[in-house]
Amino acid sequence: MSFAVPRNVPAFGASQRHLEDRVWGSNRGMELPTYKDKPFYPKSRRSNMLRKRLLGPLLFVAATLMYYMGFFASSKPSPLSPSAINWKDRQDQVRDAFLLTWNAYEKYAWGHDEFHPVSKTGRDMVDGGLGWIIVDSLDTMILMNLTTQLKHARDWISTSLDYDKDHDVNTFETTIRMLGGLLSAHYLSTELPHYAPIHVAKGSPGEDLYLEKASDLADRLLGAYESMTGIPYASINLKTRKGIKSHADGGASSTAEATTTQLEMKYLSKLTGETLYWEKAERVMKVVDDIGQKDGLLPIFIDPDVGRFRDGNIRLGSRGDSYYEYLIKQYLQTSQQEPVYREMWDEALTGVRKHLITYSYPSNFTVLAERPNGLDGSLSPKMDHLVCFMPGTIALAVTGGLTVNEFKETGSWSKGQDEAMDLAKELMKTCMGMYKVTPTGLAAEITYFRTWEPHKMAWEGWNLKSPEYFDPDRNAAWRDDFVIKPNDVHNLLRPETVESLFYMWRITGDLEYRNWAWEIFQAFVEHAVVPDGGGFSSINSVKLIPARLKDNLESFWLAETLKYLFLTFGEADVLPLQDVVFNTEGHPFPRFELGKLFKTGWSRKPRDEYGHIKPDAPKRSNTNLEAVIDDKVKIQSVAVEKKPEQH
Structure with missing residues (x-):
């Protein structure tokens, strides 16, 4: 079985986009829940779906909806003072939303990888399931102190989770969701044992259950890195441990997928002392950077066997996004001891400002656009919701996780920090x-x-500002800047905007970001609740009231969206940003020192002012990438020549 991109993905303007969005050729007809880094095209509308809201377990929200400002209110300060808002109550309501979802999953689809909340059914991606929803939700349950639910999940993992499956899985998704979920659960249960405490006798079987499962899974994933370059193949067979090229895109791997396994593999190496995970994941960064892309901006497809980009399509949305996210997070994960990743982040952010930042008309919202045909091609003023990870990531890069005030006290604040933070704030407003x-x-x-x-x-010197607040008038001019096309009207309960609001609130202390997060939560409750205890569902159109449900729930609703909302409404001393990094699926890992075992095993080649590798850069030796590829090609050629004749 292979994980498949959802069918019927539309063309989004680029001539090559139809190639990247093809089904991944599964012979067995199975599909992966929507990729985190890929847009999803909805199936045909389901007719006559009744929309009943705020019933049963979610009546607790009704009074709040009437009492607090509505989600169409302007962004002017609320008439309620901050002290009048009960943030603990709001946090509890997020926990209740998690429980509503989780209880429905337990009742109707327990153990299955997919949950369809409207039809109240589940489905496995492989026989016996992979623990997709369960593992992805572990650390959220720990943070929410849901001991009973966590114990049920842990028991299932102990008795039923087996990764020895003769099926291929997506390398990236399995790494960020499954490996990341297990590692984060290990971290939180070890470092915060008073959260959702489960007593396991020291030295007893299962004491290190999460770490043992993580190590087993990672060992199976290593085969994906056995390409000619070390860039991971799109998929891996968990039983045979053989990497498998993408069934579409000419066998290319997406750039985001190839470069978004590093936090997970490095943390596992730190936990186990096994350097192999570190070395495999780290090598990818060298191969990608050695290509020498202009201004730090990378096309979205790369060939794992020759180490070259497949086309010129550049964007920070699907298939590009988390490459940039993991640059700064790798730097922070190892306690700022690997400056190469900071350098790469700074170069890329400069490239973003130079080539991708433009402004809407007439209200001057900051737009992080795309270059479908390369940096010399035309600009496409389009933003995937996925791009909305960027405001929070920029703010995180500015202060390293400290608050703005704390960072300014270090005496290191500069004009560059001001400009970057302004960009984060303007992009945040665009996303809202x-x-x-x-x-x-x-x-x-x-x-x-x-x-x-x-x-x-x-880059031309324009520094336009969007309106100070969102005029709630339905005919307000600012609304004309936003264009939503018919194929794009669905909402999958994605996390990126609330993720950035979490970072912006923690780092700036501006209450507006917290209030915006509350508005979004209210909207989820109002439009995405499934009647009769089904939990929550994605919706077909954000333009229709009542909304029509899609009968689909992605695991990132539990792993990310609700977690970031819960943390936004909670105290800042829980998982302080200067102590942790969150992977791209919202799983927190600790920061750590390199120590004696680990180091940055590569350095960047000299570059010119545009980021291109200088012609006089040192030639690679016999052990370089080209030599390795040449050797493998020669070995394959010899094998073909010696192949016995068939009779």
């Missing part, structure tokens, strides 16, 4: 506008923007 512009108060999967003609680019 993607929610506020719709009747439901929920963002579409993809939003386009009307822009100035010709484009006003940040």
Whole structure:
């Protein structure tokens, strides 16, 4: 079985986009829940779906919906003072939303990898299941102190979870969700044992259950890195441990997928003392960086066998996003002891400002656009919801996780920090506008923007500001900047905007970000609740009230969206940002020192001012990448020549 991109993904303007969105050729017809880094095209609308809201277990929200400002209110300060808001109560309501979802999953689909909350059914991606939803939710249950639910999940993992499956799985998704979920559960249960405490006798079997399962899974994933370059293949057979090229895209791996396994593998190496995980994941960064892309911006497909990008499509949305996220997070994970990743992040952010930042018309929202045909091609003023990870990541990079005030006290604040933080704030407002512009108060999967003609680019000196607040008038001019196309109107309960709001609140202390997160939560409750105790579901259109449910729930709703909301409404001393990094699936890992076993095993080649490798850069030796590839090709050729004749 192979994980498949959802069918019927539309063309989004680039000539090559139809290639990247093809089904992954599964012979057995099974599909993976929606990829974290890929847009999803909805199936046909389901007719006559009744929309009943705020019933049963969620009546607790009704009073709040009437009491507090609605989600279409302006962004002016609430008439309620901060002290009048009971943030603990709001946090409890997020926990209740988790429980509503989890209880429905336990009742109707326990142990299955997929949950369809409207039809109240489940399905496995492979025989016996992979623990997809259960493992992805572990650390959220720990943080929410849900001991009973955690024990049930832990018992299932102990007795039923087996990764010795003769099926292929997506390398990236399995790493960030499954490996990341197990490692984070190990970290939290070890470092925060008073959270959802489960007593396991010291020295007894299962004491290190999460770590043991993680090590077993990682050992199976290692085969994906056995390409000619070390860039992981798109998939891996868990039983045979053989890497498998993508069934589409000419066998290329997506850039985001190949470069978003490093936090997980490095942390596992630190826990076990086994350097192999570290070395395999780290090598990918060297191969990618050695190509020498202009201004630190990478195309979204790379060939794992030759180590070259497949086309020029550059974006920070699907298949590009988390490469940039993991640059700064690798730097922070190892306590700022690997400056190469900081350098790469700074170079990429400069490239983003130079090539991708433009402004909408007439209200001047900051748009992080795309270059479908390369940096010399035309600009596409389009933002996947996935791009909304970027405001929070920029803010995290500015302060390293400290608050702005704490960072300023170090005496290191500069004009560069000011400019980067301004960019984060403006992008955050754009992402929030993607929610506020719709009747439901929920963002579409993809939003386009009307822009100035010709484009006003940040690099040209434009530094335009969006309106101070969102005018709630349905005819307000700012709404004209946002364009949502019919194929893009669905909402999968994605986490990226609330993720960034979490970072922005923690780092700036601006209450506006906390209030925006509450507005989004209210909208989820109002439009995504399934009647009759089914939990929550993705919706088909953010433009329709009542909304029509998709009968689909992604595990990132539990792993990320609700977790980030819960943390946003909680105290900042829980998982302080200067002590942890969150992987791209919202799983927290601790920061650590390199120590004696680990080091950065590579260095960057000299570059010119555009990021291109200088012609006089040192030639690679016999042990370099080209030599390794040449040797493997020669071995394959010899094997073909010696193959006995068939009679």
